[in-house]
Amino acid sequence: MIAGGLVAGRGRGEPTMERVKRVLFDNFEIVLVAVLTMGAAYTVLIASNKLAFLNFFYIPVLLAAYFLGRRRGVLAGVVAVLLIGLYAVISPDLFSGSVAIPGLNIFLWGAFLIVTAYVVGTLYDLKTQSARDLQQAYEGILEIVAKFIDAxxxxxxxxxxxxxxxxxxxxxxxxxxxxxxxxxxxxxxxxxxxxxxxxxxxxxxxxxxxxxxxxxxxxxxxxxxxxxxxxxxxxxxxxxxxxxxxxxxxxxxxxxxxxxxxxxxxxxxxxxxxxxxxxxxxxxxxxxxxxxxxxxxxxxxxxxxxxxxxxxxxxxxxxxxxxx
Incomplete structure (x- = not known):
């Protein structure tokens, strides 16, 4: 076959793993909420060192900031903090066995989480804007070349x-x-x-x-x-x-x-x-x-x-x- 698959590859005959990746990315926000919720439930119900396990939330929040930008990254961080905060208010004894002042530790963890999401999301937004500017320049060059060809x-x-x-x-x-x-x-x-x-x-x-x-x-x-x-x-x-x-x-x-x-x-x-x-x-x-x-x-x-x-x-x- 001569180059037959080079163009059709992304739309048809797509490998299973590629389809899975595309579905996950297209539904990233839903997946993110599910991961945050499951992480919060695990932290509260199963994890023995609950404060230490809070660091798990950096993974989905930073992924959100990296792939979706600053606003959604910060929003994911806020959702994570609210979920843990809600559990801490409902059951104050959940984190009390880990440290002397659990509330302060949860506050500091949440603050660092949101600030980190803000920084990573800002870098993503700057990168996206640069890519957008480059794309516009690329489009303009293509149009000029096309006019030159047709002339x-x-x-x-x-x-x-x-x-x-x-x-x-x-x-x-x-x-x-x-x-x-x-x-x-x-x-x-x-x-x-x-x-x-x-x-x-x-x-x-x-x-x-x-x-x-x-x-x-x-x-x-x-x-x-x-x-x-x-x-x-x-x-x-x-x-x-x-x-x-x-x-x-x-x-x-x-x-x-x-x-x-x-x-x-x-x-x-x-x-x-x-x-x-x-x-x-x-x-x-x-x-x-x-x-x-x-x-x-x-x-x-x-x-x-x-x-x-x-x-x-x-x-x-x-x-x-x-x-x-």
Missing amino acids: VDDYTQDHSVRVSVLGKKIALSMGMSEADAEDIRVAGLLHDIGKLDINLGVLTKASALTPEEWNHMKTHTTKGSSMLEPMGGMLKEVLPIVRFHHEYYDGSGYHGVAAEDIPLGARVLAVADSYDAMITDRPYRKGRTPREAKVEIEERVGLQFDPEVVAAFTLVMRDEVQVA
């Missing part, structure tokens, strides 16, 4: 932006994760970057390409993925989409890859790219209407396009018409 040919102005938007809509309609859909959006912005290394005369030729010119044009997918490869992990999931977005479902595309061996993201982008190309005027033909392009894509199901992707595309187009 090579007057007939493809904003093509990459339109493909990226439609590709993400199709991905979300298929039930793919936000992360996978975002990879497809980024790939849409960059899918034609390899054309920067294609002869301009070939790109702008008003008549049909010769076999030699066509073979030269087809190299833009591999050239594109090679250009992006030095970016490393940041675009790791995008590379196979860019490389294989001109594959046909029946295996008659650029590289001869077929069906499920084509990365799912590339199958999605193939539909979005083809649709936008169909409705765009070219030097040698006038663009089709959206309806004509939609019908043509549906006619190529199982040949050029993945049936499941086309079904999602049809739903997206139907919703677009209803909104319009």
